[in-house]
Amino acid sequence: MSDEGATGTVIAVRGAVIDVRFPSGRLPPVDSALVIEAEDAEPLILEVHSHLDTHTVRAIALQATGGLRRNTPVTATGAPVAVPVGEAVLGRLLDVTGAVRDRGPALPQDVQRRAIHNPPPPLMEAGAAGGGLFETGIKVVDFFAPLSQGGKAAMFGGAGVGKTVLVMELIHAMVEKYQGISVFAGIGERSREGHELLTEMRRTGVLPRTVLVYGQMNEPPGARWRVPMTALTVAEHFRDDKHQNVLLLMDNVFRFLQAGSEVSGLLGRLPSRVGYQPTLASEVAALQERIASASGAAVTAIQAVYVPADDFTDPAVTAISSHMDSTIVLSRQLAAEGFYPAVDPLASSSVLLDPGVVGDEHYALVERARQALARFKELQDIIALLGTEELGPDDRLTVRRARRLQRFLSQPFTVTEAFTGMAGQSVSRADTLAGVRAILDGAADEWAEDSLYMVGTLDDAGRKEAVAKERAA
Incomplete structure (x- = not known):
């Protein structure tokens, strides 16, 4: 009773x-x-x-x-637990219980509230609003791991390879391109990062269309374990009651499972593989199954996932990846070499990379690009020992184009302008395809590699090359 x-x-x-x-x-x-x-x-x-x-x-x-x-x-x-939802929470920062934490005015007394535990939408209704490409303006993502409207994408990477920066750039790009609502869940991240994100959103003017929900690293495991449910509840309100498209960003989903592991230990459960909670798979499923499109509106989820010790076979990482439409893998080696965003094109994938979705041209270009980059990776040890002069003519040409392609896929971000001094660039998928095709066809074979590094379109690289030649002359 x-x-x-x-x-x-x-x-x-x-x-x-x-x-x-x-x-x-x-x-x-x-x-x-x-x-x-x-x-x-x-x-x-x-x-x-x-x-x-x-x-x-x-x-x-x-x-x-x-x-x-x-x-x-x-x-x-x-x-x-019931948390406030609706227009009143736009532009506000909430905690796991829905309390306002941005030192702003209190929410209205009559604000609508919604319970944080809700079943996922029925299978017959889920996914009705999904479909279609979700262009981000980030070349390497749109080319190698395109996102879908109403889909789920995850960015996997170890510490310090650029997951949070990529999430912040996606927020900036999405609010500018898509007139929808953004809900950001800060799960177990550093308080400094949460403050920086709030400040950046205020500066760029995207905060009025965004709801921030935080359960930070300094909070108890119960808060970190339940904060994704609070963020999902806010997103579900806009999806079900307002019929608005929602961009749901989570940073970092691994911390959700880490909090669940702490709670599981306190509950006295025997640990499972690698010390994780025995309910790992069901906890991931309960969260991911609620992220669905319904009621004529799409919920597009982009989730950052910390990879402990860069071990991509970790049970938490494999459990999360099984629910994703697109997986974006960040590479420590590429980050160390200065290629940002440090996305590994050979490890990243998407269910949308199908000729019926992206088109025959895009699909064929991805195959060509992967072949060139994979061959370059195979030859790296030989190049390090003997140099490119010892390679055959075909391999020399492949390496030349793969190196230029690798540099072309780097890109300056709007959110890092203050640190790099370079203006952020957003590139359409058509311009990305045109640039990749031209590089693979040899249009940039005689260009300096630096001309293709940290630029937007291939035309920008051409102008950079022309300036460099003028200075040399």
Whole structure:
């Protein structure tokens, strides 16, 4: 039997895991919220995880539990945590419980709220609004791993290879190109990165069309574990009630699973592979299945995924990648060589790379480009030992074009202008295809490699080459 307003007391506290006893036996439902009122602080919100017996529940705290004592009164709400949604939260920064954290004015009293636990849309309705290419203006992404409207894409990479910068550039590009809503979920990332993103959005004017939902690295595991659900709830409102397209960005989904692993350990579960929680696959599925297009509106998800120790066989990484339409793999070697964005074109892939979707020309160009880059990679050890002079004429030509193609796929970003001094460039897919085709056909064989580095279109590279020749003369 469950009932709103049932009261209990805390009987055990283990970090973020709290046991609550209800003497009446009126146990609150699983996933419903419990509230602990505090005299001089905000209420502590708990979420029921399981029923231990006829009088006791085990709950996860969504905020810090420091100072919490046994016998503290607890009130059951009888319903899941509900967060504010709608126009009122646009341009605002929220935490996992929906509280405003940007030091701005309070939300209106009559703001609409929605529970953070919702089932995914029925299979017959899901995906109805998907389809079509989602151009980002980033050459290497649009060419080797095109994204789909209403699809799911993930950027995999170790620490410091540019995942967050790529996410920020995508936000900037999408808000300019697509008149939709952006919802950003900051999961377990550094507080500095969250502050930088908020400042950058204010500076570029994209904040009014964006909702930021943060559960940062310094917050308890319960907050980091549930913050994706809060962000999804905001996105689902715009999809279902407003019928607006939503761009959902998550940075970083690995931290969601890491928080789940911490919670699992506190709950006393035996760990599974590599120390992860035994519920790893079901937790990933529960999150990813809710990211779907329905009601005539698309939810396009772009997710950054940290790869621990650059190990792409890690169970968390493989579990996430199985749900993706497009996988963008960031390479530490390319980042070390100064190629930004450091996307590995041979490891990245997309289900949209099909002649029926991108067209015969794009598909054929990708095949040619991959062949050239793969051959260049095979020959790198020989080149390092003997130099290109020892290669056959065909291999020398392949290497020459692959090196120029590699440099052409680098690109200056708008969000890094302050650091690089180079104006950001957005390149259409047609210009990218034209540039790649020209390089593979030999149009840039006699150009200096530097002329193709960190430019937008091939015409920009041509102008750079002409200036360099004038200076040399």
